[in-house]
Amino acid sequence: MLFCRFWNFEFVMGSQPHVLVIPFPAQGHVAPLMKLSHQIVDHGIKVTFVSTEFINARLRTTMPMNSPIRLVSLPDGLEPEDDQIDTLKLINSFQGIKPDHFKDLIEKINESADDRIICVIADVIVAWAFDVAEKMGIQSVAFWPAGPAALALILHIPKLIEDGIIDTRGTPIKNDLIWLSKEIPAWKSSEFPWSFPGESWMQNIFFQYVFKMNHSVKLCKWLLCNSFYELDLLALNLIPGIIPVGPLLSGNQLENHIGSFWLEDSTCLSWLDKQPVGSVIYASFGSTSTFNQQQFDELALGLELTGLPFLWVIRSDIANEAISEFLDGIRSRITDNGKIVGWAPQEQVLAHPSTACFISHCGWNSTLEGISMGVPFLCWPYFADQFQNKSYICDFWKVGLGLNPDENGIITRQEINTKIKTLIIDDGIKKNALKLKEMAKKSVTKGGSSFKNFESFIEQIKH
Numbered sequence: 392m393l394f395c396r397f398w399n400f401e402f403v404m405g406s407q408p409h410v411l412v413i414p415f416p417a418q419g420h421v422a423p424l425m426k427l428s429h430q431i432v433d434h435g436i437k438v439t440f441v442s443t444e445f446i447n448a449r450l451r452t453t454m455p456m457n458s459p460i461r462l463v464s465l466p467d468g469l470e471p472e473d474d475q476i477d478t479l480k481l482i483n484s485f486q487g488i489k490p491d492h493f494k495d496l497i498e499k500i501n502e503s504a505d506d507r508i509i510c511v512i513a514d515v516i517v518a519w520a521f522d523v524a525e526k527m528g529i530q531s532v533a534f535w536p537a538g539p540a541a542l543a544l545i546l547h548i549p550k551l552i553e554d555g556i557i558d559t560r561g562t563p564i565k566n567d568l569i570w571l572s573k574e575i576p577a578w579k580s581s582e583f584p585w586s587f588p589g590e591s592w593m594q595n596i597f598f599q600y601v602f603k604m605n606h607s608v609k610l611c612k613w614l615l616c617n618s619f620y621e622l623d624l625l626a627l628n629l630i631p632g633i634i635p636v637g638p639l640l641s642g643n644q645l646e647n648h649i650g651s652f653w654l655e656d657s658t659c660l661s662w663l664d665k666q667p668v669g670s671v672i673y674a675s676f677g678s679t680s681t682f683n684q685q686q687f688d689e690l691a692l693g694l695e696l697t698g699l700p701f702l703w704v705i706r707s708d709i710a711n712e713a714i715s716e717f718l719d720g721i722r723s724r725i726t727d728n729g730k731i732v733g734w735a736p737q738e739q740v741l742a743h744p745s746t747a748c749f750i751s752h753c754g755w756n757s758t759l760e761g762i763s764m765g766v767p768f769l770c771w772p773y774f775a776d777q778f779q780n781k782s783y784i785c786d787f788w789k790v791g792l793g794l795n796p797d798e799n800g801i802i803t804r805q806e807i808n809t810k811i812k813t814l815i816i817d818d819g820i821k822k823n824a825l826k827l828k829e830m831a832k833k834s835v836t837k838g839g840s841s842f843k844n845f846e847s848f849i850e851q852i853k854h
């Protein structure tokens with residue numbers, strides 16, 4: 392049977408407008424689309440969130456029972472796993488999804504005249520969703536979860552191939568710096584948004600996805616992104632018709648469990664309450680970054696060297712046996728000075744008065760969340776758009792400092808210690824961070840640029 396999970400779906404009668412939202416199956420993509428979905432629901436529109444079976448199962452474990460978002464899954468052929476999230480498996484399973492299943496889902500919902508889908512909102516990477524919507528005569532909305540500069544470069548791929556800068560697999564042929572505009576940070580050819588250093592299989596898969604985004608952007612009626620004009624007007628200006636509606640934040644929505652794959656350990660909030668104001672180093676590296684043992688050791692020892700309290704997120708899927716043993720050793724030493732959790736309520740941690748700085752991999756969601764809370768960054772990017780986000784943070788917005796790994800990706804404990812100490816006493820960086828925080832807040836407050844964009848978008852899809 393095609394729709395093995397459709398029985399989970401309640402077809403509620405009523406004349407409420409109804410949209411289907413479909414993310415790419417990765418945490419950094421699901422979370423912002425879930426936040427967007429909540430905002431849409433708040434405007435009286437019904438939202439059905441369509442994900443793979445695996446992601447659907449994860450979301451059901453972390454979302455409250457009374458969530459206004461309906462979850463529906465498409466078959467992905469994966470067995471549910473405990474706490475292990477294998478990114479490659481997720482991406483492969485997504486390639487196995489049949490667009491016909493999505494089409495059948497829409498047809499099934501549309502059987503009820505009062506429940507018809509008014510539009511499909513899809514991650515711009517999910518190219519087939521735009522084909523299906525177009526064939527069915529349904530208007531579509533593309534959503535880009537990362538920074539506008541990365542999207543501008545991706546939409547430039549055909550020209551990069553034509554100019555012989557990259558080959559058709561996305562591999563750089565020339566080592567030039569790419570300037571899409573002289574006013575925004577240049578791209579290094581080793582740091583394109585589809586770059587996964589040392590993991591060419593990942594790069595190949597990802598490049599094929601992003602290459603198809605040019606097609607999606609042509610088919611969609613609206614192109615939304617998680618940014619705001621005041622943050623990055625110059626990059627936004629490079630993308631015709633883009634509508635920034637960010638920063639998308641959980642805010643007060645539903646105890647903040649907005650689209651997490653892991654359960655949040657909220658004990659870190661009471662721990663933060665006990666720390667002095669502006670004293671805590673928060674270290675968190677998103678949903679996919681991994682460490683080797685040496686990187687891990689240096690970070691742990693660097694944090695210890697600072698003598699400052701720290702809160703460190705170590706996901707269960709990166710704590711292998713060797714790391715677990717090391718962690719036990721650290722835990723017994725750090726006692727009250729540090730706390731390690733598997734997954735934190737990140738927005739609340741960043742907003743907490745005790746938090747002084749954020750050691751981050753510079754994923755776009757973490758970048759926007761740190762900016763929205765006015766927290767200075769210590770940047771440790773790993774792959775994809777994170778390098779460019781680091782350039783923005785350190786050189787363009789000047790709200791952080793970068794770490795400099797050696798050729799093996801190792802950052803020494805001494806560098807970590809010194810940079811943290813420099814960062815937390817840098818008044819210029821703190822001032823810039825607070826200025827951006829104010830701008831971010833203004834943009835989503837009544838009358839602000841993203842607020843108006845979102846309201847206008849909602850009005851348009853309703854009519």
Ligand SMILES: O=c1ccn([C@@H]2O[C@H](COP(=O)(O)OP(=O)(O)O[C@H]3O[C@H](CO)[C@@H](O)[C@H](O)[C@H]3O)[C@@H](O)[C@H]2O)c(=O)[nH]1
Nearest residue numbers: 418419422536537677678679704734735737754755756757
């Ligand atoms: O303990 C934690 C750690 C993270 N988060 C949340 O998880 C999300 C992580 O997103 P992001 O910071 O963007 O990191 P990734 O999960 O690594 O995101 C992927 O997707 C992003 C958007 O496309 C890209 O910018 C990144 O490079 C890519 O790795 C954020 O909303 C965080 O608030 C938590 O809630 N608790």
